[in-house]
Amino acid sequence: MTTTVRHFLRDDDISPQEQAEILDRAAAIKSRPFSDRTLEGPQVVAVLFDKQTLRTQVSFAAAIAHLGGFPLVIDGKLAQVGVRESIADVARVLTREATAIVWRTYGQERIEEMAAHSSVPVVNALTDEFHPCQILADLLTIKEHKGRLAGLSFAYVGDGANNMSHSYLLGMAMSGLHVRIGTPATYQPHPSVLARARALAAETGGSVTIVEDPAEAVAGVDVVATDTWVSMGFEKEKESRQGSTSPFARYAVSAELMALAASDAIFLHCLPAYRGFEVDASVIDGPQSVVWDESENRLHAQKAVLSWLVEKSGGDRR
Numbered sequence: 001m002t003t004t005v006r007h008f009l010r011d012d013d014i015s016p017q018e019q020a021e022i023l024d025r026a027a028a029i030k031s032r033p034f035s036d037r038t039l040e041g042p043q044v045v046a047v048l049f050d051k052q053t054l055r056t057q058v059s060f061a062a063a064i065a066h067l068g069g070f071p072l073v074i075d076g077k078l079a080q081v082g083v084r085e086s087i088a089d090v091a092r093v094l095t096r097e098a099t100a101i102v103w104r105t106y107g108q109e110r111i112e113e114m115a116a117h118s119s120v121p122v123v124n125a126l127t128d129e130f131h132p133c134q135i136l137a138d139l140l141t142i143k144e145h146k147g148r149l150a151g152l153s154f155a156y157v158g159d160g161a162n163n164m165s166h167s168y169l170l171g172m173a174m175s176g177l178h179v180r181i182g183t184p185a186t187y188q189p190h191p192s193v194l195a196r197a198r199a200l201a202a203e204t205g206g207s208v209t210i211v212e213d214p215a216e217a218v219a220g221v222d223v224v225a226t227d228t229w230v231s232m233g234f235e236k237e238k239e240s241r242q243g244s245t246s247p248f249a250r251y252a253v254s255a256e257l258m259a260l261a262a263s264d265a266i267f268l269h270c271l272p273a274y275r276g277f278e279v280d281a282s283v284i285d286g287p288q289s290v291v292w293d294e295s296e297n298r299l300h301a302q303k304a305v306l307s308w309l310v311e312k313s314g315g316d317r318r
């Protein structure tokens with residue numbers, strides 16, 4: 001019997017049922033951190049970074065070690081994937097020695113190329129278009145604090161065209177949340193992602209709404225989220241995005257904006273955060289913020305997704 005290799009390149013590479021299964025696995029792993037030894041050997045997981053990181057490197061390295069494996073962290077500046085040699089050749093090399101490949105890179109087409117030539121699972125650790133591992137951690141955090149996912153209302157305010165917006169649209173709609181994106185008309189999500197999110201929401205009982213008014217976006221919601229206005233890769237636009245004429249200025253999560261959400265709403269931010277820009281210190285450091293739980297949950301969610309992908313792909317190298 002042949003087994004199809006499963007990859008996690010974007011949020012909708014898994015079904016709603018599979019997402020729920022992975023989140024249940026993450027919760028179980030969190031309660032018994034060393035119970036899953038899927039990577040025992042130790043089996044190697046190649047973890048490549050073409051962009052800056054703190055949380056993703058730490059949480060994947062810890063996750064792989066906890067699963068009994070060895071995290072082989074590769075600096076993208078040394079490997080120069082796609083420059084020194086083709087993405088396909090890198091995939092062929094890594095596949096012979098690693099049980100899985102985790103990659104933070106630029107365009108989504110790069111990680112798709114890696115997956116196309118890999119016989120082991122490839123995991124997206126952030127691309128310009130998506131950040132699916134972050135959304136699993138966010139969903140785990142919401143479930144811990146709210147006790148459920150389906151039927152909750154969620155608002156993301158800020159850059160509607162960035163990777164977090166896209167992954168929130170897909171990942172939250174997949175869990176049956178009512179997703180609202182508050183963003184300027186000139187920073188709309190990609191139409192294909194929006195269409196896919198709406199199709200998922202129709203399947204799960206959730207909904208997707210895009211508005212320009214940040215107050216309308218957060219009104220009465222259970223969860224408020226934002227992200228930096230200068231995503232990795234957009235550093236050249238820092239002045240126009242973060243300066244005095246920033247199109248995102250009115251989307252900053254101030255105490256006043258947060259007060260429009262439900263009184264027991266929680267606040268999420270994938271971090272790193274820039275206080276005084278996309279969020280005020282009084283919110284991110286205040287009682288409704290759950291960002292440190294969210295950050296820790298990267299570890300538990302990634303242990304779950306790695307062990308699940310390896311199991312489904314029949315990829316145990318022992």
Ligand code: CP
Nearest residue numbers: 053054055056270271
């Ligand atoms: N949230 C997140 O991906 O953090 P890093 O960029 O520090 O890895």
